[in-house]
Amino acid sequence: MSTATRTGGQLLADALVAQGVTHAFCVPGESYLDLLDGLYANADKISLTTCRFEAGAVNMAEAHGKLTGRPGVALVTRGPGACHAAIGVHVAMQDSTPMVLIVGQIPFAETDRETFQEVDYRRMFGSVAKWVTQIDDAARIPELMAHAFDVATSGRPGPVVIAISEEMQKVRVAVPDIGPAKVSAAYPSPAALEEMVALLDAAERPLVVLGGSRWTAETRRIVREFCVARDLPVSVAFRRQSLFDCTLPNYAGDLGVGADAGLIAKAKQADLILAIGTRIGEPVSQGYTLFDMAGQGGQKIVHIHPDQAEIGRVYRPALGITAEINAFAEALAKVAAPASKPRWSAWTKEVHAARAKQAEAPDYAGPLNLARELQALEKILPTDAIFTCDAGNFATWPNRFMHLTEQQEFLGPTNGAMGYAVPSAIGAKISFPERMVIALVGDGGFLMTGQEIATAFQAGVAPIVLVFNNGMYGTIRMYQERAYPGRVSGTQLTNPDFAKFVESFGGHGETVEKDGELIPAFQRAAASGKPAVIEIRTNPEQITNRATIADLRALGAGPKH
Incomplete structure (x- = not known):
């Protein structure tokens, strides 16, 4: 550990190295020139990606944090830069993603x-970050930076914001670097596991719900084997499809926005909910209507979560277990397998049958059956492909009709932030250049951050972006047609030719309008080795995978009570 005299900027960069940071994403600003210079001196240790918009930089960092379990790092300037970055902080908070955002600050x-550009970041980010601090004393940089990384990864992971005042970065001090602390993760007690198994053994209609963040591949394997050995039906929380092999016969589907009515009905019938990692938030609980909040009915909840404050926050469990998810899995691996076939096997088959039925592709009107095209696509993808998904009605199509396998990853914003998919795909591809990365995004979301495709060219990575174009803000239009049938206001969009857009950068562009076109277009895009955009022109009348605009208008025009 160096104790030579260094500037604050050098100390900040060296602190990132000491914490094991390998990638950082930025939009540069004059408020942190000294930190940038410190990163120049550490260019062999930290890969710095220059982005075109702060929201893009933070979403790239968030994707890195999701995929690695280590804090993603983003650097932005003060005032407008921090405001643009705020959306990514909110994503990381609601997704429980470890992240550190460093914001250049005014001279203290x-x-x-x-x-000029003054903002009090403790007030600005206070409700959307785990911790916010400001460093005005260069001698405290190692201490505060180390603590920031500890906070980002401890308990329920999340984002930390660090403001670094401008002149502090120029001060020279002699202090040692501080590396990560070795901290034993919260481990479930043997008694708690015994009680969990006893509650499970007494159940007739159990349902597992998997969620949360920082799951390792080993944890997924252990939880899968536990659930398969007991023939438990397994659902995943909103945008957590990668936590369980969706091709297995005990997969129940995803509990989130656009969840299948059959799964919702089964979840209400379940007499035991085994919630592992999930907060049991609003999307999972279908607006806090799915489970018994008081915990006094016939349905029991066993809630495993790394943050004790989340257990019982909304739903009173029959048993709460505070445990870091990977430590919980380590303990779970030691639980003996059942000696006999469980009594709920028929129930599990019913739950899975409901999932299988909803995954059948209907005969949609129009030249393109999106369901069948997506199911054909899933068959040709690598077993370790990474998906990033934006917010919007289009996202319910892959949720319903596609099935991720155990080694594939699915990244999406649980706070419903549009503009996430493209930058997060670039961040994912920079983090894992050897893996195929596919972004799923609507036409509205693409034009929020689609310019970050320039960053892909600059970084030398080639994600494949699927743009689902229906010429509208589809989700809002859906609600609009339900509430005010036929009164279209503020939801129509005028779009460019998305294939030509990426071609203007030197990338590969394709347009898909009919059945049978997606697979060859995708194969050409993958073979090009270039950043690619495939525009999929969908039927605007088919507003959701279950209803047309005419259907919604008919419902909205019905009798009012």
Whole structure:
């Protein structure tokens, strides 16, 4: 550990190295020039990706954090830069993703004068970050940076925001670097596991719900083997499809936005909910209507979560277990397999049958059956493909009709943030260049951050972006047609030719309009070795995978009570 005199900027960069950071994403600013210079000196240790928009940079960092379990790092400038970055902080908070956002700050001598681009970041980010601090004393950089990384990864993971005042970065001090602390993760007690198994053994209609973050491949394997050995029906929380092999015969589907009515009905009938990692938040609980909040009915909840404050926050469990998810899995691996076939096997078959039925592709009107095209696509993808998914009605199509396998990854914003898929796909591809990365995004979301495709060219990576184009903000239009049938206001969009857009950068563009076109277009895109955009022109009348605009208008025009 160096104790030579260094500038604050050098100390900040060295602190990132000390914490094991390998990638950082930025939009540069004059407020942190000294940190940038410190990163120049550490270019052999930290890969710095220059982005075109702060929201893109933070979403790239968030994707890195999701995939690695280590804090993703983003660097932005003060004022407007921090405001643009705020959306990514909110994503990381609601997704429980470890992340560290470093914000250049005004000279601290000018505080409270409303000087150029002045913002109080403790107030601004106080409700959407796990911790917010400001470093004004260069001698405290190692201490505060180390603590920031500890906070980002401890308990329920999440984002930390660090403001670094401008002149502090120029001060020279002699302090040692501080590396990560070795901390034993919260481990479930043997008694708690015994009680969990006893509750499970007493159940007739159990349902597992998997969620949360920082699951390792080993944890997924252990949980899968536990659930398969007991023939438990397994559902996944909103945008957590990669936590369980969706091709297995005990897969129940995803509990989230657009969840199948059959799964919702089965979840209400379940007499035991085994919630592992998930907060049991609003999307999973279908607006807090799915389970018994008081815990006094016939349905029992066993809730495993790394943050004790989340257990019982909304739903009172029959048993709460505070445990870091991977430590829980380690303990779960030691639980003996059942001696006989469980009594709920018929129930599990019923639950899976409901999932299988909803995954059958209907005969949609129009030249393109999106369900069948997506199911054909899943058959040709690598077993370790990474998907990034934006927010919007289009996202319910892959959720319903596609099945991820155990080694595939699915990244999506549980807070419903549009503009996530393209930058997160670029961040994922930079983090794992050897893996295929596919972004799924609507036409509305693409034009929020689609310019970050320039970053893919600059970084030398080639994600494949599928743009589902229906010429509207589809989700809002859906609600609009339900509430005000036929009164279209503010939801129509005028779009460019998305294939030509990426071609203008030197990338590969394709347009798909009919059945049978997606697979050859995708294969050409993958073979090109270039960043690619495939525009899929969908039927705007088919507003969801279950209803047309005419259907919604007919419902909305019905009798009012």
